[in-house]
Amino acid sequence: MRRLRRPLTLIAALVVTLDLWAALPSATAMTAPRSTAEQGSGCFVPQLHGLRIPTAKIELEWANCSLGKVTYKHTGRRLRGVVIAQSKAPGTYAVALSPVGITVGSKRDGQRGH
Secondary structure, three states, X not given: OOOOOOHHHHHHHHHHHHHHHHHOOOOOOXXXXXXXXXXXXXXXXXXXXXXXXXXXXXXXXXXXXXXXXEEEEEOOHHHEOEXXXXXXXXXXXXXXXXXXXXXXXXXXXXXXXX
16 A cells, blocks of 8 residues: 555645535525526527527527527528528527527428428
């Protein structure tokens, strides 16, 4: 077994750790953070450009927004099924659960085809 060269340093570190632990609020006072929907805060519009529709829906739910009208616009093959525009600018605040419309790329205007 190897002998510690500085046993006091180890003890001092343990004491500091225990002091910091004691400074934390008690376990009863600590609660899990509430989601934004429970807090009743507004909708912080996320960046949706480049995402597919299911991922965009999840992002909107996390941001306390809702999915508005989905329109389709003719694009090249690379952008089919991908959000190319959104109705509210990313980073803006809106009323809670306010709808955010998106435009998705497709083969033909107004059609869902990928």
